[in-house]
Amino acid sequence: MDAIQVTAAIIERDGVVLIARRPPSGRHPGSWEFPGGKVEPGESPRECLAREMEEEVEIAVVVGEELATVRHTYHDLAIDLLAFRCEIVEGEPSDTGCDAHAWVEPGSLGDYDLLPPDRELVRILFPGPSS
Secondary structure, eight states, X not given: OOEEEXXXXXXXXXXXXXXXXXXXXXXXXXXXXXXXXXXXXTOOHHHHHHHHHHHHHOOEEEEEEEEXXXXXXXXXXXEEEEEEEEEEEEOOOOOSSSSEEEEEOGGXXXXXXXXXXXXXXXXXXXXXXXX
């Protein structure tokens, strides 16, 4: 099964990291994830992430270094989740394309119902007791 590329923004500010809850309709309703989305044809992962941040949480970001890639296979779909460090340069997160968002201390990310590939990113990027 070929994997699709999906991006994730790792946005840290004042010791907390941004996560978003998926809307009640669609895939994995109510689950939490690092905000991001599917790379569209002709789009680079960095372009995708900048677009998704505007669409999903109405912020402009500078997409920085790639931090990790996680492959995950669901029963009907394989994804390569590419995580990038991002910095907000305009706006404050809103819930336009997500059900909710939260700023969470990295040690508390395990308290949220994160999607499996996002949980793996937590283990890689924020190692500690709760990961």
